[in-house]
Amino acid sequence: MTLTEIMQELKALGTEQTKKTFIRHGATDLFGVKIGDLKKLVKYVKKDQQLALDLYATGNSDAMYLAGLAVDPKQMTKEQLQSWACTATWYATAESVVANVAAESKFAVELAREWITSDCENIATAGWSTYTNYLSITPDDQIDFPEVAELLTLVSDTIHRERNRVRYTMNGFVIGVGTFTIPLHGDARAIAETIGAVKVDVGDTSCKVPFAPSYLDKVETMGRIGYKKKTCIC
Numbered sequence: 207m208t209l210t211e212i213m214q215e216l217k218a219l220g221t222e223q224t225k226k227t228f229i230r231h232g233a234t235d236l237f238g239v240k241i242g243d244l245k246k247l248v249k250y251v252k253k254d255q256q257l258a259l260d261l262y263a264t265g266n267s268d269a270m271y272l273a274g275l276a277v278d279p280k281q282m283t284k285e286q287l288q289s290w291a292c293t294a295t296w297y298a299t300a301e302s303v304v305a306n307v308a309a310e311s312k313f314a315v316e317l318a319r320e321w322i323t324s325d326c327e328n329i330a331t332a333g334w335s336t337y338t339n340y341l342s343i344t345p346d347d348q349i350d351f352p353e354v355a356e357l358l359t360l361v362s363d364t365i366h367r368e369r370n371r372v373r374y375t376m377n378g379f380v381i382g383v384g385t386f387t388i389p390l391h392g393d394a395r396a397i398a399e400t401i402g403a404v405k406v407d408v409g410d411t412s413c414k415v416p417f418a419p420s421y422l423d424k425v426e427t428m429g430r431i432g433y434k435k436k437t438c439i440c
Contacts, residue, residue: 207250209260216268219243228267230410232296236267244272251276259286262303267295274303275439279310287317291329297371300332306439308332309339315350322357327369334375338382339438346432351389358383358390358397370407377404377418384422388432395422 207215217237225238251257255278262273287308294300308317314336321333337357341349361376368376380401384394398418406415425431 207257209257209264212247212250212257212261212272213264213266213269215247216244216266216272220268228298231298231413232409233267233298234295235265239268241271244268244275247272248276252278255281262290262293265293265295267299270295270299271303274307277307279307279439280312282307282311282313284313284317287311287313291317291321291332292326294328294332297328297331300328301335301371301375304332305335305339308336309343309438314340327371330369331371331375334372334379338375338379341382341386342435342438345434346387346389349387351387354383354387354390355393358393362397362400365401365404373404374406374415377401377406377415380418381416381421384418385425385431386434391422391426391431395419398422 216239219239220237221240222238224240225236228236228238251261251272258273258277261269262277264270287304290304290307291300294304308314311317318333318337318340321329321336324330324333337354341354358380361380365373365376380394380398384391384398387394398421401418403417404415408415
């Protein structure tokens, strides 16, 4: 399928109800396609890297999400990932599409380090989410634990002064460290207790911010500490 054909299909799949839901969350420029319907189109894009890049470049939220599902992260250049981060249209694109793809790229940690210090909220939140996703798929023996420990301390010291969505993804980073890494589970659990409840303005939605201590308790009870995913693209 061509870019035009894919965009026409996305338009046909969109619904007003889904569109209204995503707009309440902050989305702009979209048809309102359900994630499940987007996944049905992946097979038409997956083997065409340029088509995936072209979909993201449209600025349409549905097309950008589809691009993230279909693109090959290993083929992405650092410059392309930087461009994706800079042009993310809302927090979900930054935290899911950009971060998921970056985490599976050759530049995961390099970009995560750079992005978390950004003055742009979308880029900073993409950075924290990228690092969390990277931890979820990377064997412990390949992780720089001193660096991760330093980032936990940074979260503890600054999270309640940070920008809205950055607070959300910092909280997710603590949960991710405690869930996906065995050596730093105890450290993450202690930091979770220190930061306590994290307040995030989720707008006119029913979304809730996970309470990290309780979340980590559940993961431990389930015996899932140190569990790794095969992919973080979903």
